[in-house]
Amino acid sequence: MQKDVVLGMDIGGTFTKFGIIDKKGKIYVENTISTHEYETVNDFALALRKHLYNTLGSDKSGFNLRGIGIGAPNGNYYTGKIEFAPNLKWKGVVDLTRVIEEEFDLPAVLTNDANAAALGEMLFGNAKNMKDFIMITLGTGLGSGLVVNGQLVYGHDGFAGELGHTRAVDNGRQCGCGKRGCLETYVSATGIKRTIFELLADENVDSVFRKISFDKLKPSLITAMAEKGDPIAIKAFEKTGFLLGRSLADTVAHVSPQAIFLFGGLAKSGKWILDPTKKAMEEHLLPIYRNKIDILPSALLKKNIAVLGAAALMWKELGD
Amino acid sequence: MQKDVVLGMDIGGTFTKFGIIDKKGKIYVENTISTHEYETVNDFALALRKHLYNTLGSDKSGFNLRGIGIGAPNGNYYTGKIEFAPNLKWKGVVDLTRVIEEEFDLPAVLTNDANAAALGEMLFGNAKNMKDFIMITLGTGLGSGLVVNGQLVYGHDGFAGELGHTRAVDNGRQCGCGKRGCLETYVSATGIKRTIFELLADENVDSVFRKISFDKLKPSLITAMAEKGDPIAIKAFEKTGFLLGRSLADTVAHVSPQAIFLFGGLAKSGKWILDPTKKAMEEHLLPIYRNKIDILPSALLKKNIAVLGAAALMWKELGD
Numbered sequence: 001m002q003k004d005v006v007l008g009m010d011i012g013g014t015f016t017k018f019g020i021i022d023k024k025g026k027i028y029v030e031n032t033i034s035t036h037e038y039e040t041v042n043d044f045a046l047a048l049r050k051h052l053y054n055t056l057g058s059d060k061s062g063f064n065l066r067g068i069g070i071g072a073p074n075g076n077y078y079t080g081k082i083e084f085a086p087n088l089k090w091k092g093v094v095d096l097t098r099v100i101e102e103e104f105d106l107p108a109v110l111t112n113d114a115n116a117a118a119l120g121e122m123l124f125g126n127a128k129n130m131k132d133f134i135m136i137t138l139g140t141g142l143g144s145g146l147v148v149n150g151q152l153v154y155g156h157d158g159f160a161g162e163l164g165h166t167r168a169v170d171n172g173r174q175c176g177c178g179k180r181g182c183l184e185t186y187v188s189a190t191g192i193k194r195t196i197f198e199l200l201a202d203e204n205v206d207s208v209f210r211k212i213s214f215d216k217l218k219p220s221l222i223t224a225m226a227e228k229g230d231p232i233a234i235k236a237f238e239k240t241g242f243l244l245g246r247s248l249a250d251t252v253a254h255v256s257p258q259a260i261f262l263f264g265g266l267a268k269s270g271k272w273i274l275d276p277t278k279k280a281m282e283e284h285l286l287p288i289y290r291n292k293i294d295i296l297p298s299a300l301l302k303k304n305i306a307v308l309g310a311a312a313l314m315w316k317e318l319g320d
Numbered sequence: 321m322q323k324d325v326v327l328g329m330d331i332g333g334t335f336t337k338f339g340i341i342d343k344k345g346k347i348y349v350e351n352t353i354s355t356h357e358y359e360t361v362n363d364f365a366l367a368l369r370k371h372l373y374n375t376l377g378s379d380k381s382g383f384n385l386r387g388i389g390i391g392a393p394n395g396n397y398y399t400g401k402i403e404f405a406p407n408l409k410w411k412g413v414v415d416l417t418r419v420i421e422e423e424f425d426l427p428a429v430l431t432n433d434a435n436a437a438a439l440g441e442m443l444f445g446n447a448k449n450m451k452d453f454i455m456i457t458l459g460t461g462l463g464s465g466l467v468v469n470g471q472l473v474y475g476h477d478g479f480a481g482e483l484g485h486t487r488a489v490d491n492g493r494q495c496g497c498g499k500r501g502c503l504e505t506y507v508s509a510t511g512i513k514r515t516i517f518e519l520l521a522d523e524n525v526d527s528v529f530r531k532i533s534f535d536k537l538k539p540s541l542i543t544a545m546a547e548k549g550d551p552i553a554i555k556a557f558e559k560t561g562f563l564l565g566r567s568l569a570d571t572v573a574h575v576s577p578q579a580i581f582l583f584g585g586l587a588k589s590g591k592w593i594l595d596p597t598k599k600a601m602e603e604h605l606l607p608i609y610r611n612k613i614d615i616l617p618s619a620l621l622k623k624n625i626a627v628l629g630a631a632a633l634m635w636k637e638l639g640d
Binding site: 074083084130131132146148149151153154155156157158159160161162163165166167170177178179246249250251253254255256257258284286287288289292 | 394403404450451452466468469471473474475476477478479480481482483485486487490497498499566569570571573574575576577578604606607608609612
């Protein structure tokens with residue numbers, strides 16, 4: 001008998017991860033293709049289908065592919081389109097869902113990558129019994145998915161949950177969105193790199209980071225150096241956590257969640273980001289919210305949570 | 321035949337407004353009793369029942385009272401209790417719903433006053449066809465009710481929507497909640513008074529406000545003086561609107577509403593508060609949200625929207 005499965009995929013600026021996933025979240029096949037080498041979504045969809053069938057090989061006949069769930073930056077659930085994604089090659093408004101549906105002759109559904117991660121956590125991770133929680137994804141930028149009353153918050157236009165572009169610092173760092181001081185210019189892989197270089201300017205202390213250029217610095221090195229006691233690395237995490245925690249206190253005042261999950265490269269640094277974030281959040285919370293809200297790393301840190309979440313979205317649409 | 325009605329009430333620190341309201345939002349009877357002269361909720365409930373029956377008089381037999389909806393500061397929908405309301409005489413955690421149910425032998429339901437106002441706008445005002453909107457109530461403080469996917473956002477603990485206590489200004493004015501710089505210390509009847517006095521200190525310009533003490537200044541005078549061209553009054557509205565609009569831009573990044581409604585004394589000042597709020601919100605919005613979101617005065621500015629909303633909440637519970 002054929003296994004009922006969906007294709008889940010997480011489209012990033014450089015790579016697209018995809019997987020064949022059943023209703024319980026079991027991943028049968030996983031792989032990655034390039035995103036940025038395809039000039040159009042039509043080329044991308046064609047390559048994806050070929051790549052998927054190559055990956056499946058002779059297993060293909062064992063699966064009954066029911067549909068395709070997609071997480072992508074600036075993906076709009078309502079319209080099925082990617083709208084003005086700054087990190088993708090495909091500019092303007094791209095009708096990705098229609099192109100994928102035509103290429104595969106299957107139903108497809110789209111949301112943004114952070115919403116997909118929130119759904120993944122809700123269906124397969126640590127938010128299984130939660131009706132109100134927040135997912136923060138810390139990648140190149142800061143994405144967020146809000147769940148209220150057990151439902152993803154899309155908002156009137158499908159673009160709710162842009163916490164990366166709330167005001168963290170008055171007249172602060174320049175952001176790609178055109179504003180200044182946005183949270184993601186401080187709290188993200190890029191943000192903490194910027195903080196390292198700010199600290200190198202502000203402080204006199206010696207540090208391994210004085211020998212590395214901005215372009216060469218990998219965020220994972222910051223965690224490694226904090227572990228070794230590098231004072232600049234430790235201070236960078238403290239500042240990053242402070243600004244995240246202070247902002248999360250305001251987010252709590254909006255939706256009063258049970259828990260906040262952190263996902264992505266920065267979340268993997270564990271206590272280095274979690275401890276200062278928790279401390280600053282508690283300090284800035286209204287008293288009625290204090291000591292109630294967990295800040296936790298995603299249960300799916302080592303898995304492709306956004307792929308799982310995109311699959312979950314499609315299962316939800318199929319509704320069976 | 322008896323008319324099916326509910327009792328809706330809006331409990332404030334000084335007065336409680338109540339009304340007898342049918343399912344279409346028609347108000348048959350309205351009245352007010354003191355809140356602060358009753359030391360306990362039991363005394364209050366007894367007085368309310370007597371006062372209501374006196375008000376109804378011989379009309380009493382014409383109504384079939386089905387239940388009681390209550391809006392109150394720090395009212396918790398989940399627990400039915402008022403919890404640590406700073407402006408009420410009843411301290412700590414007060415089981416208001418149980419006391420009212422016993423006094424009237426009818427079902428009762430509670431939420432906070434801003435949530436009640438949001439429900440009122442949704443059922444009887446300008447948010448009738450909206451699934452995603454925000455209600456901001458500008459009274460002594462700043463309250464807020466968030467509606468997402470057509471549902472009030474209560475959050476995990478029933479205390480969602482405390483926008484009055486988000487960070488408007490770093491290390492800003494002292495707030496009653498114990499924090500500093502909270503939005504309501506700038507944007508509320510009390511907040512704009514504080515701004516008037518800040519401006520009297522900062523500026524040299526002559527103003528009628530130089531002749532009035534802080535305790536004597538009524539917020540309605542600020543609107544009247546702005547109309548007459550008083551520079552301090554005009555600047556106070558500009559500053560108030562700027563801070564409200566800048567904060568609302570961040571709220572939009574959370575829930576992406578269709579519209580934002582302003583209610584309460586300050587909202588009655590019309591363009592004086594609306595114009596600078598809109599301007600600052602647009603300036604601080606992420607580009608994808610710009611020129612999409614209306615900021616409007618509540619349709620029920622001249623009515624007891626919180627009384628109507630509390631009644632609406634009870635009708636929703638009755639579900640018929």
